[in-house]
Amino acid sequence: MSGLLDGRTVVVTGVLSEASIAFAVARLAQREGARVILTAYGRPTLVARIARRLPQDAPVVPLDVTDESQLASLAEELSAHTDRVDGLLHSVARAPASCLDGGFLTAPWADVASAVHTSAYSLQALARATRPLLSPGASMVGLDFDASRTWSGYDWMGVAKAALEATGRYLARDLGPASVRVNLVAAGPLRTTAARAIGEGGEAFEADWARTAPLGWDATDAEPVARACVALMSDWFPATTGEIVHVDGGHHMVGA
Template structure:
């Protein structure tokens, strides 16, 4: 019996088979969970990718269209989920987006409109998604978000780095406010991976290129499985008293001073 046996898990951010979220959904199914997916803006792409999960093309998980910056869609989310499962036990926040003007060394000149768009999609959405799902988590549960260590200023990451720092703070405040309802909130800070999101970050290869040299355990940018396993572990009942934490899955780079 798997560690997610009998649990209903909502996974956002499945874009391709290289997505961390895809591997979270895959391992969650292998561990016994019933998985639901959300997609935006390319729902058809997510539906095609969903057919490659272990459940197979004939039993692929449902895909719900969800723009986490759209208040109407967030308000409708509990009803949309209830069409498939009566309750939720876990939610995976694998969402992050920023205009190109907020990345790539333009930090001093990025407009508030573009900064605000990055913060809305990448930071505030953790709160929005969690609150939207709370009515279905009456028995408690686990919210897991994907992070990239925001304790340092990374080359060319710019306002997305600020958004991730906000995500880390948001997760702690969320943990404080939803804890009395039995809901845990944690983040997994993965090292650089060759995901669709990474391809949109100028200078990604510059960071990824030195990661393997600095990581005590080594690092493979083509292997999202370690990060996905950490997410699944946090979704399970094996961390019943852990909340507001950031679990680093980066080969140990976060502990290295120089």
């Protein structure tokens, strides 16, 4: 039986641990037939060690999405392993502590700029860096968290996610003529390394989310999010671009 991603090469950013959404996407992509290449920020040996826990080998290339020299060499680094990129997962977000947990009115511009650069502009930077290898029909998928409302402790990261959503739409517009799709997946709260950086009260937040979401929500299970990402990278959504697909148990559409 063929997989959704048979014959496709997928680049996955943001693997930090087995608990990361990116790891879940990489694992499922391999199970669905893709060849996966991982990128590593700062600690390639750590990512290589985590990669050994995937079903198959996955090469690791260095990438700091805010480093223009590394972006400039990314296509060459990837070319050592593939001559085309069919799927690309953007799973990169970071904000200085000053931008979170009540720091909205006090965070300095330098820290806000860093958050927006890493978490939103990087989607465009990644598309630009990989464009020489993006195949017709390629699909970029970015990980999002509902930016249509405010969230306790999220502060400037919420603004950065709003910028990510707008960036996704403009990329979808500009890459569409090259038959490249760009979509985002807005996940419910999951127990990732990034989530732990945002204040306390996480368990109460997760419990409230699970009670409110019509389908319920399991903050320990990244599989539903990974399935959406893999489906969007497949050829089953050939005419879908510029979308935000919510994988949150339906929480986003329930009123107060």
